[in-house]
Amino acid sequence: MTSISKNVQSVSASGIRKFFDIVAEMKDVISLGVGEPDFVTPWRMREACIYSLEQGRTNYTSNWGLLELRQLIAQHLQNLYKVSYTPENEILVTVGVSEALDLALRAIVDPGDEVILFEPCYVSYAPCVTFAGGVPVTVETSAETGFVPSLEAVRKAITPRTKAIMLSYPSNPTGATADRKSLQDIVNLAREADIFIISDEIYDRLTYVGEHVCVSSLEGARERTILLNGFSKAYAMTGWRIGYACAPPEVAESMMKIHQYVALCAPITAQETAIEALSAGEQSVQDMRAEYNMRRRLIVKRFNDCGLSCSEPRGAFYAFPSVKKTGLSSEEFSERLLHSKHVVVVPGNAFGASGEGYVRAAYATSFEKIEEAMQRIGEFVESLPQAVGAL
């Protein structure tokens, strides 16, 4: 019997799957494990999509994506971050940021090239590096430093084989953001080492404290940065699978080359909807952000009140409290919480070894459910014998 490639075999399936199976058999579950908005796509966008279907817009588009959409993306980035990208040859519309990430890595990574990741990070980064033939190199971060690594740690991780640094602020799972100075320092390092930066900024619009810093807008960054973004989080459009990448022409062309052969184009219906999102979706973004922000404050307060230390997540829609004081590992905590109180959180180690000791709790769920879930988590923590005295 012939076999699966060693490269693919080397990657294990996501640890989150196990929880999914347990939850499927339970009733009365409150899930803080969902990595997507609880809002459905605003009706204005869905209605625009329906209209596009009525008009028979069911064809392929340019490999790059609809020009109108690329022009709107360029305008959007210009308005928000004063970053200029040329719609014709620097913006590629993709099947979500997931595809954009894959394209970016495959466009720049040669076998054995190293890509630096800051952990804890989104579950796809390391596997995608591996699939592209590269070697993921992780730099661990912790709550104490706001989940932004020290410059020294990043410098140490750079070797002659390093091809790129992967940035992702605001972060899934930690909700951390990075300030201008820290990002500029990393950009300067990348310039010294002459390596690429891949910046996944899918949560940019969900920044609650301070400004979001678009990495491409930093001095000396644009020429070596592949900026990834999309519509899933800000516009509650996860299932539409629509994102984009912005990069200097040579990189964008190379990504387009792969995209043209593996995907041809992003679905036109999603592209039409994205046009409506950028043209008329701003108020919806503001409304949803305001709602997340209130839930964010509430959930952080509740975690700290029940003795699970939770630093303030400044972006995305995740709280990342420490469960170390309970004496349980991330997985033990999550499994026991699920079995005894029917509340789902995701163990932090699903996002890398440095996520051990934390759990990820998404507050992309209603205020009432958050209150109920936190009530149950409080009871669970109190019921732990280890907790006595430690809290």
Next chain:
Amino acid sequence: MNDLHDILKILEKDGRITSSQIADMLQKPLEDVERVIAGAEASGVIRRYKAVVDWEKAGDHRVAAFIDVKVTPTRGVGFDDVAERIYNFREVVSVYLVSGEYDLRVVVEGSTMQEVANFVSQKLATVDRVQSTASHFVLKRYKEDREIFADAPPDHRLAVTP
């Protein structure tokens, strides 16, 4: 001012939320939130707290109608005195001054269509300077106060996603 605005937006959506929950959601001291709410209540910015009720579902088949009213305005008071004569009737739920063909839009409720019709012909249409009325009976409520009166679609999301 900003605090007041944020608090009002929360209360407009859910009048039963506690001050302490609001304080946590806005990361403000409880005393501040309580003070702002008390101030808004005292000054009449918050008129009162109510529930949005689906009376149909509750089995209470009350009748509502929008009555458009054309009024001859008077120098000095415009439409205000006529509006006042109208809004003081207990049958009247809302009164708005509107642009367009008619001047006042009056929402009237009663227990039967006959009751509402009688009220319009005997009380509303006979108010001084009311020239004419046009009645529109409500046949079905789809959405009121931003609340859609249909069952919310289920949450289709997977319980755990990265």
